[in-house]
Amino acid sequence: xxxxxxxxxxxAWRLPMTTYAAVSNLKDAxxxxxxxxxxxxxxxxxxxxxxNWVFLGPPGVGKGTYASRVAKAFGVPHIATGDLxxxxxxxxxSLGEQMKAVVNQGKLLPCAMVDQVLHDRLARGRQEGERGxxxxxxxxxxxxxxxxxxxxxxxxxxxxxLREEVLVQKCMGRRLCRHCGKNYNVADIHxxxxxxxQPEIVMPPLSAPPECEPHLETRADDRxxxxxxxxxxxxxxxxxxxxxxxxAGLVVDFELVAGxxxxxxxxxxxxxxxxxxxxxxxx
Ligand code: AMP
Numbered sequence: 001x002x003x004x005x006x007x008x009x010x011x012a013w014r015l016p017m018t019t020y021a022a023v024s025n026l027k028d029a030x031x032x033x034x035x036x037x038x039x040x041x042x043x044x045x046x047x048x049x050x051x052n053w054v055f056l057g058p059p060g061v062g063k064g065t066y067a068s069r070v071a072k073a074f075g076v077p078h079i080a081t082g083d084l085x086x087x088x089x090x091x092x093x094s095l096g097e098q099m100k101a102v103v104n105q106g107k108l109l110p111c112a113m114v115d116q117v118l119h120d121r122l123a124r125g126r127q128e129g130e131r132g133x134x135x136x137x138x139x140x141x142x143x144x145x146x147x148x149x150x151x152x153x154x155x156x157x158x159x160x161x162l163r164e165e166v167l168v169q170k171c172m173g174r175r176l177c178r179h180c181g182k183n184y185n186v187a188d189i190h191x192x193x194x195x196x197x198q199p200e201i202v203m204p205p206l207s208a209p210p211e212c213e214p215h216l217e218t219r220a221d222d223r224x225x226x227x228x229x230x231x232x233x234x235x236x237x238x239x240x241x242x243x244x245x246x247x248a249g250l251v252v253d254f255e256l257v258a259g260x261x262x263x264x265x266x267x268x269x270x271x272x273x274x275x276x277x278x279x280x281x282x283x
Contacts, residue, residue, distance in 0.1 A: 057160030142240035
């Protein structure tokens with residue numbers, strides 16, 4: 001057994017994991033980012049187990065919640081393009097003003113705008129010594145996926161799914177604390193098993209603590225008509241993204257049927273088995 005795999009076996013995911021801090025160096029290529037869909041470049045130090053992962057899933061699936069918890073457990077940053085974009089909008093910059101109009105209609109932003117904020121975030125992280133990442137909300141189009149595959153040594157693409165009627169309820173139940181930035185959900189979901197073999201779904205609310213209660217807000221794009229539009233956009237855009245990653249042998253499908261406390265203990269051991277794997281090692 002290698003020392004890396006022995007180290008992996010010793011780890012328990014519930015602990016704070018500076019030892020998981022692993023992973024790959026963000027390369028100078030980030031600074032060469034140009035317009036269009038050319039995006040950040042990443043590389044993996046072969047001597048270290050790597051976590052260069054992408055989380056895919058429709059709006060409302062809980063991608064951000066899972067990505068942030070997994071990232072924290074494994075000691076890598078959770079980088080969500082949606083969060084970066086909302087921060088840019090909040091800053092009141094002229095780029096943010098241009099983004100706001102598009103985002104509030106539930107449409108995808110032009111690649112150049114997304115790339116700019118993603119690049120800035122990665123460059124800042126690199127300066128601060130971040131290694132590896134879990135990407136959430138990127139890539140969203142085939143062009144972004146192809147570009148990412150060219151420039152990054154992606155080890156895993158986790159494809160989260162959830163029944164559509166639950167997705168709408170979850171989006172409408174989303175609440176963001178404008179004070180600390182944490183996400184909560186007031187939706188209380190219990191769907192019986194479907195006659196067609198669909199599993200029962202039980203997802204209790206993810207309640208905010210009392211200190212966040214006065215600061216909770218609903219995202220401007222979490223209105224029902226906008227959510228339905230975003231789901232349609234996702235369906236159209238996700239197929240080629242998924243296909244690009246499937247061709248690369250990177251996709252692991254994971255259907256959600258329960259809340260976080262029941263799901264994380266199922267998900268974490270699965271993810272642990274992918275630490276350090278690269279596309280070219282997959283069957
Ligand atoms: P999210 O929080 O991931 O749902 O993103 C919120 C909004 O930001 C989306 O509806 C898009 O308008 C925009 N956005 C986020 N990521 C991307 C991306 N990779 N490409 C284009 N637009 C994006």
